[in-house]
Amino acid sequence: MPDLGFKIEGARVAEFSATPQLAFSLQLSSANRDETIHTVALRCQIQIEVTRRRYSPADQEKLRDLFDAPDRWSQTLRNLLWTHVSLNVPPFRGNTLVDLPVPCTFDFNVAATKYFHGLSDGEVPLCFLFSGTIFYANGAGEPLQVAPIPWNKEARFNLPVKVWQEMMEAYYPGCAWLSLRRDVFERLYEYKVRHGIPTWEGTLDSMLQSQETVRS
Numbered sequence: 001m002p003d004l005g006f007k008i009e010g011a012r013v014a015e016f017s018a019t020p021q022l023a024f025s026l027q028l029s030s031a032n033r034d035e036t037i038h039t040v041a042l043r044c045q046i047q048i049e050v051t052r053r054r055y056s057p058a059d060q061e062k063l064r065d066l067f068d069a070p071d072r073w074s075q076t077l078r079n080l081l082w083t084h085v086s087l088n089v090p091p092f093r094g095n096t097l098v099d100l101p102v103p104c105t106f107d108f109n110v111a112a113t114k115y116f117h118g119l120s121d122g123e124v125p126l127c128f129l130f131s132g133t134i135f136y137a138n139g140a141g142e143p144l145q146v147a148p149i150p151w152n153k154e155a156r157f158n159l160p161v162k163v164w165q166e167m168m169e170a171y172y173p174g175c176a177w178l179s180l181r182r183d184v185f186e187r188l189y190e191y192k193v194r195h196g197i198p199t200w201e202g203t204l205d206s207m208l209q210s211q212e213t214v215r216s
Contacts (some may be wrong), residue, residue: 001147002134003031004040007042008126008157009097013167016036020104020171026087026155029095038135038144040089045129047113049156050079052125062118066111080125082112095116106177116164123158132156
């Protein structure tokens with residue numbers, strides 16, 4: 001039965017993608033170099049190992065929405081599930097290098113987005129957990145066989161925060177994206193029209209200024 005190893009070699013912003021996407025360079029290596037791997041139906045769960053890095057005071061402040069106040073982090077700081085992705089790996093013998101595409105979102109209702117946005121620099125420690133099915137043959141003319149990928153197959157990689165920032169700046173230059181419930185949007189729209197404010201930025205700025213005036 002094939003014994004595959006997995007290693008993340010690097011990451012970059014995917015080119016010519018309709019939506020934000022990172023491409024991770026994934027190396028697959030077979031312990032039996034004479035064995036022909038016809039294809040791998042690969043599944044991958046990606047987790048953010050938040051306890052494996054340090055956080056500056058500025059990071060801690062921006063991450064309060066996610067983990068609460070820093071004095072509670074011993075209880076609230078836990079690994080985050082980022083996403084699940086799938087990939088069909090083409091035939092190879094020995095080893096191969098493929099791109100593992102990971103779609104990303106700037107939706108601030110998603111915990112992973114809040115986490116990435118809350119970091120100013122450094123790296124994000126990631127853990128890739130692999131599963132799936134291997135289709136292989138022991139030799140020329142041998143029948144095709146099927147084997148599962150063991151659940152203990154994983155790889156770790158530190159993603160530079162600047163790669164995430166460059167990706168979002170490329171897709172949303174100078175902007176942030178916010179999803180609202182329909183009824184909240186209608187109330188915001190009514191406020192905008194009632195006060196004759198031409199832009200959404202101006203609408204939010206007006207509401208924030210009103211709140212600050214009340215507090216002062």
